[in-house]
Amino acid sequence: MATLTLPRVAGKLTPNAPLAPLVWFKAGGAAEWLFEPADVEDLVGFLRELDPRVPVMGLGLGSNMIVRDGGVPGVVVRLGKAFAKVSAEGLRLRCGGGASGILVSSTARDAGIGGVEFLRSIPGTVGGFVRMNGGAYGREVKDVLIEADVVLRSGEARTLSRDDLGYSYRHSALPEGAIVVSALFEGRVAAPAAVQAEMDRIAAEREAAQPLRSKTGGSTFKNPPGHKAWALVDEAGCRGLRRGDAQVSEKHTNFLLNIGAATSADIEALGEEVRARVLAKSGVTLEWEIQRVGVMA
Numbered sequence: 001m002a003t004l005t006l007p008r009v010a011g012k013l014t015p016n017a018p019l020a021p022l023v024w025f026k027a028g029g030a031a032e033w034l035f036e037p038a039d040v041e042d043l044v045g046f047l048r049e050l051d052p053r054v055p056v057m058g059l060g061l062g063s064n065m066i067v068r069d070g071g072v073p074g075v076v077v078r079l080g081k082a083f084a085k086v087s088a089e090g091l092r093l094r095c096g097g098g099a100s101g102i103l104v105s106s107t108a109r110d111a112g113i114g115g116v117e118f119l120r121s122i123p124g125t126v127g128g129f130v131r132m133n134g135g136a137y138g139r140e141v142k143d144v145l146i147e148a149d150v151v152l153r154s155g156e157a158r159t160l161s162r163d164d165l166g167y168s169y170r171h172s173a174l175p176e177g178a179i180v181v182s183a184l185f186e187g188r189v190a191a192p193a194a195v196q197a198e199m200d201r202i203a204a205e206r207e208a209a210q211p212l213r214s215k216t217g218g219s220t221f222k223n224p225p226g227h228k229a230w231a232l233v234d235e236a237g238c239r240g241l242r243r244g245d246a247q248v249s250e251k252h253t254n255f256l257l258n259i260g261a262a263t264s265a266d267i268e269a270l271g272e273e274v275r276a277r278v279l280a281k282s283g284v285t286l287e288w289e290i291q292r293v294g295v296m297a
Contacts, residue, residue, distance in 0.1 A: 003023035005052065006033065006046075007050055009035065009037065009038070009042055009045075009046050010037075010038035010039070011035065011038040011042050012034075012035070012036040013034070013035050013036075013108075014031075014033065014034045014035075014036075015032070016032065017030055017031045017033070017034035017076070018020030019028045019031050019034075019062070019067045019071070019072065019076065019159050019286070022059065022078070023059075023060050023062030023063075023065050023066075024062055024063045024064075024065075024123070024215060024216055024217055024219075025062075025065075025066060025067075025070075025216065025217050025258050025262075025264065025267060026258060027066075027067070027258055027263055027267060028066065028068060028071070028264040028294065029067060029068065029069050029070050029264075029295075029297065030068060031059075031071065031075070031076035032071065032072065032074055032075070032076075033075045033076070033152065034076050035072070035074075035078070036077075036079075036080050036226065037077065037078050037079070037080075037082075040149075040151065040157065040181050042172075043077065043179060043181065044155050044156075045155070047151060047152075047153060047154065048154065048155025048156075049155070050075065050155075051278050052108060052153070052154070054074045055074035055075070055177065056075045056076075056077060056153055056177040056179075057072060057074070057075070057077070057177070057293060058077050058078075058127055058128075058152070058178075058179045058180070059076050059077065059078045060078075060079070060097075060098070060124050060125035060127050060128035061100070061124050061125055061128070063123040063124045063128075063209070064124060064128070064132070064217055064218045064219070064289065064291060065105040065217060065290060065291045065292075065293060066217060066264050066268055066290055066292045066293070067262050067264060067293055067294050068087075068264050068265070068292065068293065068294035068295055068296055068297070069264045069265055069294075069296065069297035070294060070296050071294055071295065072294040072295075072296040079096070079097050079098035079125070079127060079181070080098060081098070082096075082098075083098035083127075083181060083182070084096050084098040084099045084100070084103070085099065086099050086103050086104050088107060088108070088110075088113060091113055091188060092146065092184055092185065092187075092188075093107060093108055093110055093111075093116065093185045093187070094182065094184055095126045095182060095183050095184075095186070096126035096182050097125065097126050097179065097180045097181045097182055098125050098126070098127065099125060101119035101120055101121070101123070101125075101126075101129065101134075101230045102119075102150075104116060104119045104219060105117055105118075105119045105120040105195075105199055106199075108187055108194050108195060109192050109195040109199065111208055112190060112191065112192055112195075113187035113189070113190060113195070114187050114190025114195050115143075115144060115186075115187035115190070115197075116185055116187045117135075117137075117195055117198040117199050117202060118135065118136050118138075118139040118202065119144075120199045120203065121136040121137060121203070121206050122134045122135075122136055125216055125219075126180065126182070126183050127180035127181070128180075129141050130145065130148050130165075130172070130174075130180045130183050131172055131174050131180060132171070132172065133165075133167045133168070133169070133171060133172055135170070137202060137205075140167070141167075141188065142165075142167040143186045144186060144187065145162045145165075145183060145184070146162065146184040146186050147159050147161050147162065147183070147184050148165065148180050148182070148183040148184070149183070150174065150179060150180050150181065151177045151178065151179045151181055152175060152178050152244045153175065153176065153178060155179030156286040157181075158274055160174075170222050170289055174184075203233060206295070209249065209251070209252055210255060211249045211251045211257060214257050214258075215257060215258035215259075216249070216256065216257050217255075217257070217290045218255070218289075219254050219255070219290075220254050220255060220256050220271060220274075220289060220290050221271075221286040221287060221288060222283050222287045223275075224286065224287070226280075226293065227284060228253035228254075229254045229284075229286060230252060230253045231253075232278045232282050232284055232286065233248065233253040233254060233278060233286075234253045235278075235281060235282065236280070236282065237281075238253060238273075238274045238277055239253050241270065241273070241274065242259075242270070243266050243269055243273065244262055244266040245258060245259050245261050245262035246258060246259075246261050246266040246267040246270040247260040247270070248268075248270065248274060253265065256270060256271060263297075264294075265296065268292060271288065271290075
């Protein structure tokens with residue numbers, strides 16, 4: 001695609017852009033093109049004019065993603081500050097697709113809105129956790145989402161209801177190449193002090209249980225029905241298991257770590273070894289929760 005004539009943009013369009021600095025694992029290849037749109041209109045116009053054969057992928061904070069070492073073909077869209085605003089409207093929160101879960105929950109606190117504190121614990125952006133039906137501490141995005149504004153791969157802007165998104169556990173029916181540019185959440189009346197206390201409780205629990213200060217990709221495998229993924233991994237003897245500089249966390253066994261200069265191939269292969277050991281031990285097939293994108297080197 002490097003010889004392709006791309007549409008003119010108001011934002012920033014970078015060829016062969018390294019993605020490792022933009023993802024939590026700090027590993028992986030480059031985007032063929034990285035597009036940071038100036039606003040929704042810029043994104044709509046770009047996708048409308050872009051050759052439909054060119055694949056498009058959204059990138060948030062890169063917190064739950066393995067970018068393979070061969071890089072990502074086509075265009076990676078990253079939403080910047082123009083998409084990172086959050087505002088309260090009564091008991092509802094209008095959130096840009098590039099806004100963090102921490103910003104959403106703290107804006108809710110200041111407005112006396114409860115029920116979205118769990119977003120404090122999702123290490124990503126609104127666009128990512130709307131797509132993946134992100135959740136934690138007994139709640140999911142589908143419990144608070146009213147609607148989401150998306151730009152389809154064709155460049156068509158649409159507003160999709162929660163039902164349109166076809167949510168299930170860590171999954172939505174959002175079409176391939178669609179970018180979530182904003183979402184509307186709804187909470188309930190709550191005292192700001194109570195919201196802050198719940199946010200503090202969640203933050204403390206995460207700090208105690210998860211390797212938050214490491215190069216990681218967050219929760220690696222989905223919890224199978226009736227099981228906790230971390231317990232299955234632990235029972236299969238995988239705590240601390242290594243492949244090169246990729247390691248299963250000793251603090252929380254559903255986290256993989258890059259403890260040095262691990263390649264994405266190391267990290268993914270370690271995950272597959274864990275899946276094989278869990279299947280052999282318990283008969284349960286773990287499903288990846290982390291997105292694995294791009295091509296092998």
